[in-house]
Amino acid sequence: MAWTFLATEVDVSPTAGTWTDVDASAYVSAQTKVVILRVVHTNTNFDREAGFRKNGSTDTIKGDVDTGGHYMIIVPVDGSQIFECNIDHSDIQIWLVGYIEDVQTFTNAITTTPGASGWQDWDISSHTGPDTAVAAFGRFGPRLKTCGVRKNGSTDADTIDVVDDHFGWFCGVDGSEILEISSNATDSPFHLDGYFVGSDGVVAHTNTIDATPAISSTWTDHTLGGGSNAGVGILYFRESGGNDIGLRKNGSASAILNGDTGDSAFLIAEADAGGVVEIYAQSTAIVKEFGYVEAASQAQTKTVTGSLSALIRKTETLIGGLDTRLQRRDIASTAMLDGLLQQQGLVLGAGFDALLTNAQALTVEVGALLRKTENRGAALDGLLERAVNVAAAADALLRKQGLAVGTDLDALLVRQQQRAAGLDGLLMGRPSQGASLDAILSNDGDESRTPRYGGLLANVNKLLER
Numbered sequence: 001m002a003w004t005f006l007a008t009e010v011d012v013s014p015t016a017g018t019w020t021d022v023d024a025s026a027y028v029s030a031q032t033k034v035v036i037l038r039v040v041h042t043n044t045n046f047d048r049e050a051g052f053r054k055n056g057s058t059d060t061i062k063g064d065v066d067t068g069g070h071y072m073i074i075v076p077v078d079g080s081q082i083f084e085c086n087i088d089h090s091d092i093q094i095w096l097v098g099y100i101e102d103v104q105t106f107t108n109a110i111t112t113t114p115g116a117s118g119w120q121d122w123d124i125s126s127h128t129g130p131d132t133a134v135a136a137f138g139r140f141g142p143r144l145k146t147c148g149v150r151k152n153g154s155t156d157a158d159t160i161d162v163v164d165d166h167f168g169w170f171c172g173v174d175g176s177e178i179l180e181i182s183s184n185a186t187d188s189p190f191h192l193d194g195y196f197v198g199s200d201g202v203v204a205h206t207n208t209i210d211a212t213p214a215i216s217s218t219w220t221d222h223t224l225g226g227g228s229n230a231g232v233g234i235l236y237f238r239e240s241g242g243n244d245i246g247l248r249k250n251g252s253a254s255a256i257l258n259g260d261t262g263d264s265a266f267l268i269a270e271a272d273a274g275g276v277v278e279i280y281a282q283s284t285a286i287v288k289e290f291g292y293v294e295a296a297s298q299a300q301t302k303t304v305t306g307s308l309s310a311l312i313r314k315t316e317t318l319i320g321g322l323d324t325r326l327q328r329r330d331i332a333s334t335a336m337l338d339g340l341l342q343q344q345g346l347v348l349g350a351g352f353d354a355l356l357t358n359a360q361a362l363t364v365e366v367g368a369l370l371r372k373t374e375n376r377g378a379a380l381d382g383l384l385e386r387a388v389n390v391a392a393a394a395d396a397l398l399r400k401q402g403l404a405v406g407t408d409l410d411a412l413l414v415r416q417q418q419r420a421a422g423l424d425g426l427l428m429g430r431p432s433q434g435a436s437l438d439a440i441l442s443n444d445g446d447e448s449r450t451p452r453y454g455g456l457l458a459n460v461n462k463l464l465e466r
Contacts, residue, residue: 002201002297003232004029005098005249005270009038013094014085021055025081028099032081034074034194036098036268038256039167043091044068050092052139054193055082057108061191063141063167065092070256071265072097073168074137076105076193097268102201102297104131105194109138112190114183121152124192125177133195135172135204135291136179140190147188151206152178158208158288160238160264168266170234170290172204201297203230208288211235211279219278221250224292230275231295238264239285246280257282266290 010027014020024035039050044067051062054076065071077083085094110127114120124136140147140160148159151172159182173179173195181190196202203226213220224230237245244257247267257280269277275295281287 002102003098003100003270003293005036006096009095009097011093012037012096013090013092014087016087016090016092019051019053019084019086021082022085022094023080023082024077024096024099027096028077028081029101030081031101032077032099033103033105034076034100035081035083035096036072036100037075038070038072038095038097039065040070040093040095040256041065041068041091042093043089046091048092049086049088050094051086053084053109054078054105054107055080055084057084059109059191061109061139062086062088063139065167069265071167072267073139074100074170074193074268076107098270102199103194103196104128104133106192109191109193111192112181113187114181114190115186117182117184117186119148119150119180119182121178122181122190123176123178124173124195127192128177128195131195131197132175133173133177134198134200135170135202136192136195137168137170138190138192138194139168141167141188147181147183147190149182149190150180150208151204152176152180154180154206154208156208156288158236158238158286167264170204170266172206172291201294202291203294204291205289208236208290211287211289212285213279213281213287216285217244217280217282219246219248219280221276222279222287222289224271224275224277225289226292226294227275228273229295230271230292231297232268232293233271233277233289234266234268234291234293235277235279236264236266236288236290237281237285238288239281239283243282243285244280245282245285245287248278248280250274250276250278252278271295 006027012022012024014022024032028035037052041048047064047067049062050065051060052073052075053059053061055078075083087094106127110124112122124133146159148157149169149171150156150158152174169190171179183190205225209225211222213222222233224233233247235247237247239245245265245267246255246257247269248254248256249270250272271277271292273295275292279287
C-alpha cells in the first residue's frame with residue numbers, strides 16, 4: 001500500500017547538535033521510500049532549528065521551528081529506511097507518524113529561487129525523467145519571508161509568512177509538470193524532495209477547498225474532497241497569534257494541538273471509511289484542503305506490535321540499528337582500542353618471531369643429527385656387506401673341506417669292505433676254523449672260555465688290520 005499510518009506515533013528524536021542517522025526500519029516496511037514526521041517544539045520562549053535529509057545526502061538545509069509550534073514534513077529515506085536529522089536542542093521532538101511506499105525521491109533536494117516577486121512558474125519535468133508527476137512535495141526556506149505554492153492555473157492567492165522558518169509543503173502540478181511559487185524575496189529558496197505519479201493515488205486540487213471549521217476551538221468533522229474514496233487528507237493551516245491547530249482521523253482521541261506554528265503548517269491525517277477527518281482551529285486560523293490520497297492507495301493503520309514474528313524481526317532490526325549507532329558514536333574509543341591491540345600485537349608478534357627463530361635453530365640441529373645418523377647407517381651397511389662376504393667364503397671353505405673329508409672316509413670304507421671280503425674268503429676256505437670262530441663269537445656266556453681264545457681273536461684283529 002502507498003500510505004500507512006502507525007496506530008501510535010513513535011518518538012524518534014535524535015541527539016541534538018549534529019546530523020544524526022535515524023533508523024525507522026523497526027516501524028516501517030522494507031519498501032518504504034519516505035516517512036511522515038511530526039515536528040513539535042515544546043519550548044514557548046525560544047525558537048529552535050531543525051533540519052532533515054535523506055541518508056547519504058549532502059544537504060545542510062535547516063530552519064527555525066517556532067516556539068510552541070508543530071508541523072508535519074515528508075522526508076525521504078534510503079534503502080535501509082534511514083533518514084538524517086539535525087536539531088539544535090532537545091526541546092525539538094521528532095515523531096514518526098507513518099510512511100509511504102509509492103513515491104519518487106531525490107537524494108539531494110532540487111532547489112530553485114523565484115528570481116522575481118509574485119507568482120512564478122516552476123517546471124519540474126526536467127527532474128522527473130520518463131515519469132509524469134501529478135504532485136510534488138518539499139520544504140520552504142529558510143530565509144523566506146512571505147511565500148506560497150499552488151498548482152499551475154490555480155486562482156488561489158494564499159501566501160505564508162515563513163520568516164526564517166523551515167517546514168514542508170505539498171502542491172499539485174499540471175499536465176506539463178508545472179507548479180507556481182511565490183515569494184517577496186528573490187533569493188528565497190524552494191526545495192523539491194520528491195513527487196508522485198498518477199498511479200500513486202494522489203489527487204491534488206487545482207484550487208484548494210476551504211476547510212475552516214464553522215466553530216473555533218473544537219474538533220470538527222471535515223469530509224475530504226474525494227468523499228468515501230479519500231483515505232488521507234493533506235491540509236494547510238494558517239494562523240496567527242499563537243492559536244492552536246490540529247488534524248486527526250475521525251474518532252481518534254489524539255489531542256496534539258500545539259499552536260504558534262509560525263503562522264502556517266501543512267498537516268496530514270488518515271481519514272475514516274467515509275473520508276472524514278477532524279480539524280481543530282482556534283480563533284482566526286484558516287484551513288485549506290490541498291488534496292487527498294485515494295482510499296485504495298491507503299493501507300490500514302499499522303499496529304507497531306503486530307504478530308510475534310514481526311515483533312521479533314523489528315527487535316532484531318532495532319538492535320542492529322543500535323549497534324550501528326554505538327559503532328558510529330564510539331569511533332574514538334574504537335581507535336584507542338585498535339591502537340592498544342596493535343601495540344599488544346607487536347609485542348606478541350616479536351615473541352612469536354623469537355619462538356620461530358628458536359624453532360629454526362632446533363630444526364638445523366635435528367638436520368645435522370639426521371645426517372650423522374645417515375653416515376652411521378652407511379657404515380653399518382658396509383659392515384653388513386663384509387659379513388655377508390665372510391659368510392660366503394666360510395660356506396665355500398666348508399664345502400671344500402667337506403668334500404676332502406668325505407673322499408677320505410669313502411676310501412676308508414672301501415678298504416674296510418675289501419678287508420671284510422678277504423676275511424670272508426679266508427673263513428670260507430677254512431670251514432672248521434670258521435665254525436670255531438662262530439662259536440667263540442656266540443659265546444654262551446661262559447667267561448672262562450674267553451682267555452682261551454684270546455690269542456686267536458688277537459690274530460684275527462691283526463689280520464683285519466692288514
